[in-house]
Structures are given as C-alpha cells and as structure tokens.
Amino acid sequence: MSRLTAAALGPYAPPVPARELTAVSADGARLHVEVHGPEGAPAVVLAHGWTCSTAFWAAQIRELAADHRVIAYDQRGHGRSPASRACSPEALADDLEAVLGAALAPGEKAVVAGHSMGGMTVLAAAARPVFRAHTAAVLLCSTGASRLVAESTVLPLRPGRLRTWLTGRVLGSRAPLGPVTPVARAILKYATMGPGSAPHMVEACARIVHACPRRARHAWSRVLDLLDLDDGVRELTVPTAVVVGTADRLTPPVHTRSLAAALPHCLGVTELPGLGHMTPVEAPELVTGRIRELAGTYAQTGTYAQTGTDAQTGTDAQTGTDPHSETDSQVKEGA
Numbered sequence: 207m208s209r210l211t212a213a214a215l216g217p218y219a220p221p222v223p224a225r226e227l228t229a230v231s232a233d234g235a236r237l238h239v240e241v242h243g244p245e246g247a248p249a250v251v252l253a254h255g256w257t258c259s260t261a262f263w264a265a266q267i268r269e270l271a272a273d274h275r276v277i278a279y280d281q282r283g284h285g286r287s288p289a290s291r292a293c294s295p296e297a298l299a300d301d302l303e304a305v306l307g308a309a310l311a312p313g314e315k316a317v318v319a320g321h322s323m324g325g326m327t328v329l330a331a332a333a334r335p336v337f338r339a340h341t342a343a344v345l346l347c348s349t350g351a352s353r354l355v356a357e358s359t360v361l362p363l364r365p366g367r368l369r370t371w372l373t374g375r376v377l378g379s380r381a382p383l384g385p386v387t388p389v390a391r392a393i394l395k396y397a398t399m400g401p402g403s404a405p406h407m408v409e410a411c412a413r414i415v416h417a418c419p420r421r422a423r424h425a426w427s428r429v430l431d432l433l434d435l436d437d438g439v440r441e442l443t444v445p446t447a448v449v450v451g452t453a454d455r456l457t458p459p460v461h462t463r464s465l466a467a468a469l470p471h472c473l474g475v476t477e478l479p480g481l482g483h484m485t486p487v488e489a490p491e492l493v494t495g496r497i498r499e500l501a502g503t504y505a506q507t508g509t510y511a512q513t514g515t516d517a518q519t520g521t522d523a524q525t526g527t528d529p530h531s532e533t534d535s536q537v538k539e540g541a
Contacts, residue, residue, distance in 0.1 A: 218410035218487065220261040221268050229279065229308035232300040238286035239279040239305055243271035248317075248505040249310060250497055252278040253302060255322025255348075256426050257418040259285030262321070264410075265490035266497060274501060277309045277316070281323065283422030293425045295435060298323070299331035306340040315342035317500045319493075321486055322457065323430065325349025329438035342504040343473075344446040345496050347485045348454055350461030351435040351468075359455045360397050378427040382420050386412045399482035400453045407487050439468045445504060447473040447496055451481030451488065 223240035230236055240260055250270055252263045260267075260278040270276050280287035282301055290297070302318075310316060318341050320328040325346040331337040350357070355377065356370045363369040384390065386409070394415060395401075395408045446469050450462040459477055466475045476496070478489055486493045 218261070218264045218406070220264050221271065224271075227308060229301070229304040231282070231297070231304040233290070233292050233297065235282050235290040235292065235297070235301065236288060237279050237282065237301055237305060239277060239309055241309060242267050242276040242278070243274050245275060247273055247275045248501045249275045249277065249314060250501055250505070251302075251306065251309070251316045251318045252276065253318065253320040253324030253327045254278070254281060254284070255320075255324050256430060257284070257415045257423050258321075259414055259417065261285070261414050262411075263486060266319075266486060266494045269490075269494045270497060270501075274498075277305065279305045281327070283425065284418055289419065289422050289425075293429050295326065295330040295429065295433065298327040299334055299337070302327050302331045303334050303336040307336055310340050313339070315340055315505055317341075317343050317345065317497060317505045319345040319347065319497050320349065321347040322349055322483065323426065326351070326430075326433060326435055329435040329442060332438045332441035332443075338444075341444050343444050343500040344442065345449065345493075345500060346446060346462075346465065347449045347493060348451065348457050348483045349465075350457040351439050351465065352433060354433055354457065354461075355431050357458055357460055359458055374431050378424060378431060380420065380424050383416045383418075383423075386416050390416065397455060397483075399484050400451055400480045400488060402480055403482065403484075403488055407484070411484050411487055436468070439465055440470065443470045445471050445473050445500070447500060448475045449478065449485050449489075449493060449496060450475070451478045451483065451485050453480055454483045454485075456483040 221242060223242050225241050227239045227241065228236050229239050252266065254260065254262045259280050263278050267276050267278060282297065283289040318328055326349055328344055328346065329351055355374045358373050360376065361369055361373050391408050391412050394412050395403060398411065399408060448462050448465055450459050452459055462475055466472045478485060481488045
C-alpha cells in the first residue's frame with residue numbers, strides 16, 4: 207500500500223518530497239528516505255513510531271519545509287522500507303545513523319525529532335559516534351525508555367502482573383487490523399488518542415496504522431515489550447525537549463518525568479492536557495513550533511561553537527548556562 211492511500215486527505219496528506227533516497231543500514235537493510243524543503247536550510251530529521259510511516263509527520267513536514275530541509279524516513283518494516291529479520295534497539299540505532307550519514311553533509315548537525323519508537327530510536331543511538339556528530343538537539347514526543355508494557359494504561363485494570371501480561375498480549379497480537387471501520391477508529395482513538403481528538407485526526411492515524419504490515423507490527427511489539435534504554439537516556443547529552451499528552455495510554459507521563467530527571471541536558475517537559483499518544487497529529491502546531499525553536503537555536507549553523515555555545519554541553523561559552531532551558535522541568539500547556 208502506498209503512502210498516499212495510507213493517509214487521509216487534507217492537512218494530513220503526505221507532501222511530495224523534493225527528492226528521495228535509500229539509506230543502507232549496517233546489516234544491509236534498505237531504508238526509504240524523503241527530503242523536503244530547500245537545500246542548505248537548517249536540517250530536521252524525523253523518526254516515526256511503531257506502526258507508522260513518514261506520513262505520520264505530514265503536518266510537520268508541510269510547515270517546516272518552507273524554510274527547513276526536512277528529512278523523514280520509514281523505519282525498517284514500515285512504509286516503503288522493506289521488512290528485515292533484525293528487529294532490535296541496535297538495528298534502530300544503526301538505521302538512524304545510516305539516514306544521518308546519507309542525508310547530511312560531513313559535520314552538518316540537525317535537530318532530530320522522534321515520536322514513540324522514534325524517540326526510542328534516538329535513545330538507542332545516543333552514544334553512537336555518527337549520531338553525536340550529526341545531532342544538534344532532540345525533541346522526544348510521547349516516548350519512554352523502559353517498562354513500556356508494565357506502565358501502559360491501555361487496559362483499565364489495576365497495575366500489576368495481570369495487567370502487564372494482558373497488555374503484552376493485546377499489543378503483541380498477530381491478528382490483522384483489517385479495514386478502517388467505525389469500530390476500528392473508535393478502538394484506535396481510545397488506545398492512542400485523547401478523547402477530544404477531531405475525526406480527521408483519528409482517520410489519518412487509523413489509515414497510517416492499519417497500513418503497517420502485520421508481521422512488522424508483531425515483530426516490533428516484541429522488541430518494545432523487552433525494551434530497556436535507561437542507559438541511553440543518560441548518554442543523550444545534547445539539548446533535549448520533551449512533549450507528552452496527559453491522556454497518553456501507551457507511554458503515560460510517568461515515562462516523560464523519568465526522562466526529564468535522567469536527561470543530562472533537558473530543556474523542559476511540555477504536558478498537553480487531554481491529549482493522547484499521537485501528539486504530532488493531535489497538536490501539530492505545538493510540535494512543529496518546538497522543532498522550529500530547536501532548529502532556530504541549535505541547527506542553523508550546524509555547530510554550537512559558531513553560535514557561542516560549547517560544542518559538547520550546549521551551555522553558553524561565557525556564562526556557563528543554557529539560556530534556552532526551562533526554569534521548571536514540568537511545563538504544562540494547553541493544546
């Protein structure tokens with residue numbers, strides 16, 4: 207199924223890229239990469255989540271491509287990237303490094319935004335040389351580092367072994383999702399979106415998720431079930447902003463607060479009241495704005511040294527402080 211048939215029309219229709227390329231990962235896996243926007247503009251790299259594709263970032267691509275070079279890619283087994291037998295955090299990190307190496311010039315730094323499994327991809331790659339060489343700042347949307355199934359509230363049960371076991375069986379189901387029906391939209395909205403999500407947002411997400419091949423969905427669910435990237439959080443030393451919806455059932459705010467406490471250079475947490483897991487779709491303007499702010503501060507020159515900040519820590523070279531960090535680690539905003 208093509209990208210264009212996998213997403214709704216209107217604001218969530220995937221934009222046509224300026225060019226496409228194929229990045230080859232360490233194990234030979236081939237990744238579909240799209241480049242939008244003018245060459246030479248500040249670079250932004252977008253990593254989507256489990257069961258999604260580049261179409262998930264349609265709203266961000268459309269707005270940012272006017273004055274940024276936006277690079278979006280399909281995770282292996284998703285969208286136009288073929289499936290691979292290798293499904294692991296290490297493979298995700300390999301893939302991101304391959305995309306950065308293929309799409310960016312030597313020494314060029316980008317803002318990397320990851321949603322859900324895309325954020326986990328960033329954490330998996332945090333200590334990698336290529337990632338560090340090409341990453342100026344990070345936005346983590348609706349993500350976590352560990353205990354994903356145990357902390358999920360998709361099933362309205364008390365926390366404990368029974369809920370964890372049942373959640374793992376539900377998220378890891380091999381059953382086909384089938385066509386996008388009213389019932390399917392209602393289930394997806396309950397599990398992944400806030401109760402006030404507009405119908406066109408639910409439709410867009412449903413079409414994208416239902417287009418994910420069943421085998422890829424199941425294979426990656428097993429990886430996420432066992433995921434432990436707490437070490438990766440501590441390795442993510444670049445300036446990092448975090449966004450989460452307070453009604454997120456897949457990666458509830460408890461994950462975000464743990465990230466904020468462990469990140470070496472956290473710029474603050476934005477909690478979005480009433481929004482769910484699909485924050486780039488549910489709050490497109492806010493997520494796009496966060497990416498634009500990070501790019502304007504950190505990615506325009508491609509290096510901290512050229513903007514008067516330390517290349518390793520991002521702190522001001524004269525005062526030793528970060529003028530862009532939030533004074534309160536918990537920033538709550540409305541959608």
